[in-house]
Amino acid sequence: MSAPVRGRSTRVRPANRRPKSAEYRARRRVILRRRLVALLTLLSIVGLTYGVFFTPLLGVRNVDVHGAVVLTDDEVRRAAAIEPGSPLVRLDLRGIRERVAAVPRIATVEVERQLPGTVRLLITERVPVGSVKLPDGFHLVDSTGMDYAVLPTAAPGVPELVLATPSSTDPATRAVVGVLNELPEKLRPDVLQVSATSGADVKLTLSGNRVVKWGSSDDTPRKAAVLMVLLSRPGTTYDVSSPDLATVS
Missing domain, CATH: 3.10.20.310 (membrane protein fhac)
Structure with missing residues (x-):
C-alpha cells in the first residue's frame, strides 16, 4: 500500500458560492439603496410639508x-x-x-x-322684531334686544318700539323683545307698537286703536291665550297684566 501524500490540502469551492467580497458588496448596495429611498422619502415629506404650510x-x-x-x-x-x-x-x-x-x-x-x-x-x-325711532333714524332691534342697524325710514313689517335706550342690557328692551318673541303668529300682524319704560310695564298698541296692558314679559304664553279670548269682546283697553284677573274696558 502506498503512503498518503503529505502537504497543503486543497478544498474544492462550491460552484454557487461567491467570494466574501462579492457578498459584502451586494449587501452594501442593498443598504445604500434602502438609505437612499428613506432619504428621498424624508425629503419628499419635508418638501410637501413646507409646500402645504409655507407656500401658496x-x-x-x-x-x-x-x-x-x-x-x-x-x-x-x-x-x-x-x-x-x-x-x-x-x-x-x-x-x-x-x-x-x-x-x-x-x-x-x-x-x-x-x-x-x-x-x-x-x-x-339678524332679523328685526321691531324698530325704534330716534333722532338719527329708525334703529332695528333683533330678538336678543340688540340695536344693530339704522334705517332712514321705518322698517316695513315690524312694529314700532317705543324705548328710551334700546339695548340688550336695558330691562325695558329685554321685556319688549321677550313679549314679541313669544306672541302667537295670529296676533303679530295686529301689533303696531310696543312700548315700555321698565321691565314691568309693557304695552301693546293694536290695530283699531286698541291698547293692551301687558305688564312684564313673565307668563307671556298664558297672557297671549287670554288676550285672544278677550279680543272677541268689544273694547279699547285690554288688561292681561294679571291673566287670572284680565279685564276689558
Missing part, C-alpha cells in the same frame, strides 16, 4: 359666502380679511370668525376649509 401650493383661492341677504358677499369678505394665497391649513379660523361676527348685522357665522383652496363663510343675518 394649497393657498386660499376662493372665499365663498353663504347666507348673505342684506349684506353683500364682498362686505362679508372684507370683514373676514383673508389674504389670497394664505396657506389653507394655517388659517386662524377663530380670528376669521371673530372678525366676521363683529359685523353688527351678522348673528352667527361658521368658517370651513375646503381643499384645495376654498374657505366657506356661512352667516346668518
